[in-house]
Amino acid sequence: MEFFLDTANIDEIRKAQSQGLLDGVTTNPTxxxxxxxxxxxxxxxxxxEVEGPVSLEVMGETAEEMINEAEDLSNFGKNVVIKIPMTTEGLIATKALHKKGMKTNVTLVFSPLQALLAAKAGATYVSPFVGRLDGISHDGMELISQIRTIFDNYEFPTKILVASVRTPLHVLDSALIGADVATIPFKIISDFVKHxxxxxxxxxxxxxxxxxxx
Incomplete structure (x- = not known):
C-alpha cells in the first residue's frame, strides 16, 4: 500500500519523507x-519537494472550467494529479483529461456506483471518504470492499485512494481489503510506529x- 500525506504543510511533508513514509501528497483548498x-x-x-503524485483540486462547476483549471494546475509539475469532484460535469472533465493523458483523482466518492462511474471515465484514482461515512453511521470499510470487488471484477486500472482517514484502524482495514493508497494526516501516520x-x-x-x- 502507498501512503500519501493529506496536508499542505511543508514541514510535515519533509518529516514524512525523512522517515521514508511518503509516496505522494493530497491537498485541497482547506x-x-x-x-x-x-x-x-x-x-x-x-x-x-515531492517526487510522487501531488493532488491539486479544481474548483470550477462546469467541465470546461475544470479542464481549463486542470491545464493551469498541470504547469506546477509533471507529478500533478488533478483532483476532480464526483459530479456529472466532473466525470465529463475526467474523461476529457484522460484523453489528454492527464492523471486525475475523482474525490468525494461515497458509493460504489460513483466509483464505478469514475473508473469508466478513466480516473487514475478514486477517493472514497471513509471517515465521513463512519460519521453518519455508515460503514466506510464496506465501501472500500465493494469498490475493490468491482474494480477486480472488470480489471479497472483505477487505484483506490482511501481518504478521510481518521484512525490507524482505517488504514489497517484498507490494507487488508487491498486498497492501493491511503491518504493520511501526519498525526495519524506518526502513530503507526507507536506501541x-x-x-x-x-x-x-x-x-x-x-x-x-x-
Whole structure:
C-alpha cells in the first residue's frame, strides 16, 4: 500500500519523507488555506519537494472550467494529479483529461456506483471518504470492499485512494481489503510506529544493558 500525506504543510511533508513514509501528497483548498499566504507558491513548493503524485483540486462547476483549471494546475509539475469532484460535469472533465493523458483523482466518492462511474471515465484514482461515512453511521470499510470487488471484477486500472482517514484502524482495514493508497494526516501516520509493548521492551533492554556495562 502507498501512503500519501493529506496536508499542505511543508514541514510535515519533509518529516514524512525523512522517515521514508511518503509516496505522494493530497491537498485541497482547506488545507492550502490553513497554511496562509499565496496558495500558488505553496503548491509549487510542494510539487518541487515531492517526487510522487501531488493532488491539486479544481474548483470550477462546469467541465470546461475544470479542464481549463486542470491545464493551469498541470504547469506546477509533471507529478500533478488533478483532483476532480464526483459530479456529472466532473466525470465529463475526467474523461476529457484522460484523453489528454492527464492523471486525475475523482474525490468525494461515497458509493460504489460513483466509483464505478469514475473508473469508466478513466480516473487514475478514486477517493472514497471513509471517515465521513463512519460519521453518519455508515460503514466506510464496506465501501472500500465493494469498490475493490468491482474494480477486480472488470480489471479497472483505477487505484483506490482511501481518504478521510481518521484512525490507524482505517488504514489497517484498507490494507487488508487491498486498497492501493491511503491518504493520511501526519498525526495519524506518526502513530503507526507507536506501541506500548515496544516502549516496554526497549526500556527492559536498556535496563539490562546498563547492568551489563557497569
Amino acid at each position: 488545507l492550502l488555506a490553513r497554511e496562509g499566504g499565496d496558495w500558488r507558491k505553496q503548491a509549487q513548493i510542494i510539487c518541487n 506500548p509493548l515496544t516502549d516496554q521492551g526497549l526500556a527492559t533492554f536498556k535496563a539490562d544493558w546498563d547492568r551489563l556495562t557497569k
